[in-house]
Amino acid sequence: MEKRQHIREPDWFREDEKGWKCLLCPRGCYFATNSSSLGQCRIRGLKEGKPYLPGYGECVSLVVDPIEKxxxxxxLPGSGVLSTGPAGCNLTCDFCQNWSISQNSGVPTRYVSAADLAQMSMTGNSIGIAFTYTEPTIWYEYITDSAPLVREKGGAIVMVSNGEINLDPLLQIIEVTDAWNVDLKAWSDDFYRRHCAGNRDTVLQTIKTLAGSQCHLEITFLIIPEENDDPAEWREMAQWISGECGADTVLHISRYFPRYKLRRQPTPIETLLQAREVFSKELHYVYIGNVLNEKSDTLCPSCGTLCIERSDWKVNTNGMIEGKCASCGHSLNVVHEIG
Ligand code: SF4
Structure with a gap:
């Protein structure tokens, strides 16, 4: 194992006469000259007057997950992917489903160098690396260091993100990544401000930019009772996704459970079914997640053939040939091989 080193020069910090500003995400943390403090994400900060990356390579977990998770x-349906993430986040969602690692200080981590991560990413049945669990874009330097090494080994790079990243760093990190799942937490900007201290328009910009890039894109929408469950807003969201990203964009509607500070009842199944109906009017691939025994198969939008069957993380792709419906040849917006 390589020696731990936090000395890597951070990107996206700009100095002015009073201090340093982090330009990575819209939060725009500012650090006064000669101070020592951490940014909101706790992964980046200033130490003795110099930008530094205390979270560089510090992994909260390292486990091979089904990519469907x-x-x-x-x-790459049916694959495994080595999954890891940093111990922090640039948002403060009061309903965070992973709050114990995203919002807590002192989370135990393990340092893994970029080279070691690349090596580990291609062992077992892993097809590469997924940066996930918390918010990966705040790990910009670690990802841009390790991703090219993963690619050299023939692996893919997956990002599971809240989408709160400024456009310039996004355009650069896109170049070294292959697939993204981005949360769209609500259609209303007010929701983002009240619950997350976030900015919806940045997330929309990220989604739109990814849709126009070479990266594969899927979107997740966690429905929280009484907070973002207005069907009129769903309709607007569905039309925006379809119009800006295309009707083949994959959408995961996810069930909320009470976690962290927000204490609502779990999303009723009927609400999720209703949402699927609304979104399916605009989008071809809408799935319900976080619900036991809910079918999440892929049917051909053209002829209705069962192309991909999913059950308990087991995946059967017999109804698909090279990303197309085995019956009628319709393209399913499936990446079936790396590169
Ligand atoms: S990435 Fe972290 S340090 Fe930079 S602006 Fe965002 S929250 Fe602040």
Missing amino acids: KPLYHF
């Missing part, structure tokens, strides 16, 4: 249903 990310969730990515149309990217």
